[in-house]
Amino acid sequence: MEYQVDKRGFYGPYGGAYIPEMLHQNIEYLQQNYLDIINSEDFINEMNALLKDYVGRPTPLYFAKRLSQKYGYKIYLKREDLCHTGAHKVNNTIGQILLAKRLGKTRIIAETGAGQHGVATATVCALMDMKCIVYMGEVDIERQAPNVKRMRMLGAEVRPATSGSKTLKDATNEAMRDWIGNPNDTHYIIGSVVGPHPFPDMVARFQSIISEEIRWQLKEKEGKELPDYVMACVGGGSNAAGAFYHFLDEQTVKLIAVEAAGHGIHSGMSAATTILGKPGVLHGSKTLFMQTTDGQVVEPHSISAGLDYPGIGPIHAWLFESGRAQFMSATDDEALEAVMELSRLEGIIPALESAHALAKLKEINAPADSIVVVNLSGRGDKDLDTYIREFKNL
């Protein structure tokens, strides 16, 4: 089975580039040139230097001893939370800003939900002296105020998306509208493995450094490159795509993707796309997303703004459909429990997104002493307001 993107930009039946003609030229140019650019020696050298000295890679693969004792597996945490800006998002923005430079673009746009991708984009724009505009839903601007300030400190302009439900999907719509209006000087740094081909593949490649490192780090620690399980949370799915990437063809490695179940899968307040979604076309690709029978997009809910997206990237739709990855879901409450558990057992306060993956350690039913790698995609600083609100006894 082929799990990578094919020549036409599809993962099985999912993916493609379903875009209006206004975006055709930019997308076609990217499709024809992205691989040559990102595989060139000069690009790789510049990217690796930045990932090492600026982002702080390689991030540690940390053996979580007390967590392991509790569950009876050997649990390793891939510490993406230690990346500069606090999450894996910067792996992609570094890659895309270097690409944008080589495309001769001078203006960067991005969408953001929780603000992590917006901050990671604003960061690399400051680094590369590029004009940066971040679209963010009006609702998210209110609930993620510190990240709005961070983006502004970094020199970005944060533009509120006031259409639709005023959250991540609407910020994505606004960014696409901006790109339609500014095709010549602007590159759109999409933050997840979503959007028209080649974005899902490009973002997955930039994030694949996560699984590349896991392989050699595990070899050092365990004498073998392959774990038994890799677990990651999925909103659009960029951290999961990166954590799974170099294990896709290793059938002994079980891949577990954890979606946000919100108040419960069938509560009407959920983001569990593989259970609630159907195939359709949204934001330029064919994929699974939550929608009405008439094909209108349904607004998701998750306590975690980073998982609050109605769809998943086409690679994940295919991993789900082909059975290559097992999809689970964690409720808001389960994620909060996992936040507290990791804080108390390991002295690491995780992001709410990453806590969804941690929350399913109790359900994977792995044989004792299995090696389980959990991608700790981000740190919890940005969620402190939520934690203060939810943990009443602090």
Place this chain on the structure above:
Amino acid sequence: MNRIQKLFQKKKDNILSIFITAGFPNIDSLPTILEALEESGVDMVEIGIPFSDPTADGPAIQYSNNVAIHNGMTLPHLFAQLKDIRKKISIPLVLMGYLNPPMQYGFDKFIDDAVACGIDGIILPDLPLDEYVISYQEKFNKNGLSNIFLITPQTSDLRIQTIDKESNGFIYVVSTNTITGGKVDFEDTQKEYFSRVKNLQLNNPALVGFGIRDKATFDIAAKYLNGAIIGTAFIKHIEAHPTRIKDAVKEFIEAIR
């Protein structure tokens, strides 16, 4: 030959096409608006299928989509509304929308039901050209349905010619790099672009859309190409006169003509 092809056979200039979102401003407004448009001498109408996430549209059409969805407009409802429309309306009718609602309805059924209602053409801006040619063109042709493609100032001559070859209705010439309702100057850049399209001597007629908002902008477009499409400005006008739609339609068209 469908009504679009017949129209362009007898009329080459000053074609006026109007875009209106189905279900806006009220769920049952469409038949009234269509009648008033035909009576006012409009040449063609594009009926918008509402979608929750219209990425190529500006605020006015986004708003009309939201209102229409809120009003309960769906494809089954739209086809029910259009079932007997050909008893009253004889100008060409085109359905325009994003790909997802027809996909969920079932694309074959969507085409069948559109044809049964007397629809002449379809515009799905996010349906890729190659996918249309591979998967749908045969069915369109068999049913005498025109698929209408967009081109923009960035579309290369070669691609415009390819699109022309696969088209049999008209070419939708997006005036500039913008979403619908954008401010377009219609200065030299647009005029050069319209001339470029004209000089390609395409097989299909070409109508300009995006930014056409009044007589002046309509006349510029019609001077270079076969006519123009008005959406946002019409929708804003209807929105401003919800209680007297029929008269509002006529006023608007008279001001353009």
